Every structure is written in structure tokens, then in C-alpha cells.
Amino acid sequence: MLRHRRSLCRLRHAARLLAMALLLAGPSHAAAGAEAEALLAKVHDFLSERAAGSGDEIAVEVHPPRAALPACPEPDIFLPRAANRPVGRVSVGVRCDADNRVRYLQAEILVTGRYVALARDVRAGETIRPEALAEVAGRLDRLPRQAVLDPDRAIGQQATRHLAAGQTLQRYHLRPRPLIQRGQQVVIEARGAGFRVTRSGEALGAGGKGERLRVRLADREILEARVVGEGRLVVDF
Structure with missing residues (x-):
């Protein structure tokens, strides 16, 4: 949590330096600086939310771009490379309604x-x-x-x-550790709404828990079933 606050402080410090420089250049540039700071904060919040649950401590650092950012009150922020929980160096896409152009910002997500x-x-x-x-x-x-x-x-x-x-x-x-060997006699269980039937058969391959194998029944019929235990498979209907 402390590292998260420190990264947020670094982000705000960088954005304030940018805003101060623009303030010295004139009122219009000062307004642009405030808008840039707000956009960086939104990108920071977006990444913090996406990285939540990735570890015990998370610190997000968004690097301010060299080029000035446009006014973007409601930015569409996204990750070009989809990831459930992004970590490390990432590129963040920002699309603004004004020109529908995509800008890319660089950030780093540190996770402990x-x-x-x-x-x-x-x-x-x-x-x-x-x-x-x-x-x-x-x-x-x-x-x-x-x-x-x-x-x-x-x-x-x-x-x-x-x-x-x-x-x-x-x-x-x-x-997966093999629970069934090729040629082994196995029990196949067929499950459905309100019924359960078991039959014996011969495994036509080896497999571990959760894997699907072909099984030959006594009448030569061949089924595909899911391994659920030692010598046991199930067919779901």
C-alpha cells in the first residue's frame, strides 16, 4: 500500500512539473497541463484496477509522454495486448472522442x-x-x-x-499424472438429468485428471469420456 502511494505521488509530481512548465508559458497552456494531469490520473486508476489482486503489493507508474496530450474529458483507455492481470512494462492505449486518434502511453506495474x-x-x-x-x-x-x-x-x-x-x-x-493407462480396464459413468449409468470398457489411451480419452465398450462401441479418477471416466449429457 505504501509503494502504491509512493507511485501515485511520483505520477502527480511529474504531472505537476508538466503543468507548472505550461503555466509559465501562458493560461491556455496551463489549462492543457491540468487536462494532461487529469488524463494521466485516469490511466493510473485504470491500470490499478486491472492489476488488482495480482499480488500483495502493487505500484503503478505512468510515464508522461513527451508530446502534449489533447483535451480528453472521457477517454477510452485500453490495453493493446489483452491480459487478465497485467504486470511489468505495459503500453496503454488512449482514444479521445475529439479526433478518434489513439495515443499510447508507457507504464510499469510493479507487483510483490x-x-x-x-x-x-x-x-x-x-x-x-x-x-x-x-x-x-x-x-x-x-x-x-x-x-x-x-x-x-x-x-x-x-x-x-x-x-x-x-x-x-x-x-x-x-x-497431469496419468490416472489411466492405455489398454486398462476402466469404468465409464454416464450422467444426465435424473439418471446415472455405469459400464466397463478398455481405455484406448493414457491420460490424467480432466483429460479426455477414447474408450471401447464391450459391444465395440467407442465413446469419448473425461478422466475423473483412478480407472474412472465420465460422460456428461
């Missing part, structure tokens, strides 16, 4: 929070258990885009490669 690292070496193919993980506090905006932030996203998954102790865990390091 917790992420997942390896507490010990993990072998390729090993199932990730809680004792193999460590939660680390640090700058989330400096992490790879696929960094794992929640330990629950890793526990029970299988390592795709050898992972060294202290390494930041990333999503591509993990794959």
Missing part, C-alpha cells in the same frame, strides 16, 4: 507477492508433493509469464523434466 519454487531436486516423471515445494516472496513482475503462483496448481502433477532445487516452477514443467 508469493510464488512457487522447488525446495529440492525433482526427477523427471516424479509426482510433485507438498514437501518438494517452497513459497517465496518477491517481485512477481520479474517472473516468467508461466510462473506458478499457487502451490495447489502443482501438487499432484508430474514433472516433465528434471527440476533443480531453488528453481522457479513454471506451468510447462508440469503435466
Whole structure:
């Protein structure tokens, strides 16, 4: 929260310097400076809202442009590169009704929070258990885009490669642990409104929880079903 206030102070300080310079140049320039300060504040608020929930502490810094900004009472502010929760250096688009022209501002979103690292070496193919993980506090905006932030996203998954102790865990390091093997006899459950039917069959592939597999029934019919547990699949209607 303190860092958030400091970043807002830096934004206001930069905007005030711009406004003061324009004030010395004349009344019309002073008015333009106030409008520029208001627009920068709106961009700051937009980014703060979009980044909310990204970490424990968030600081947003909007860099004032070199060129003067136009009057823009109701700007359309957007992120050219869509992201659920933007972090790090970002480009922000601002479209004004006056000329429908898009201006781009540069900003930086600094996020501090917790992420997942390896507490010990993990072998390729090993199932990730809680004792193999460590939660680390640090700058989330400096992490790879696929960094794992929640330990629950890793526990029970299988390592795709050898992972060294202290390494930041990333999503591509993990794959679902196979619950069903190719050729295994499995139970398929069909669910629908007011009914539930189970049948046995043979899995035509291997898969982990949530993955979809083809299954051959005793009458040679082939269905596609979703893995829900050890040797268990379900067909939803």
C-alpha cells in the first residue's frame, strides 16, 4: 500500500512539473497541463484496477509522454495486448472522442507477492508433493509469464523434466499424472438429468485428471469420456 502511494505521488509530481512548465508559458497552456494531469490520473486508476489482486503489493507508474496530450474529458483507455492481470512494462492505449486518434502511453506495474519454487531436486516423471515445494516472496513482475503462483496448481502433477532445487516452477514443467493407462480396464459413468449409468470398457489411451480419452465398450462401441479418477471416466449429457 505504501509503494502504491509512493507511485501515485511520483505520477502527480511529474504531472505537476508538466503543468507548472505550461503555466509559465501562458493560461491556455496551463489549462492543457491540468487536462494532461487529469488524463494521466485516469490511466493510473485504470491500470490499478486491472492489476488488482495480482499480488500483495502493487505500484503503478505512468510515464508522461513527451508530446502534449489533447483535451480528453472521457477517454477510452485500453490495453493493446489483452491480459487478465497485467504486470511489468505495459503500453496503454488512449482514444479521445475529439479526433478518434489513439495515443499510447508507457507504464510499469510493479507487483510483490508469493510464488512457487522447488525446495529440492525433482526427477523427471516424479509426482510433485507438498514437501518438494517452497513459497517465496518477491517481485512477481520479474517472473516468467508461466510462473506458478499457487502451490495447489502443482501438487499432484508430474514433472516433465528434471527440476533443480531453488528453481522457479513454471506451468510447462508440469503435466497431469496419468490416472489411466492405455489398454486398462476402466469404468465409464454416464450422467444426465435424473439418471446415472455405469459400464466397463478398455481405455484406448493414457491420460490424467480432466483429460479426455477414447474408450471401447464391450459391444465395440467407442465413446469419448473425461478422466475423473483412478480407472474412472465420465460422460456428461
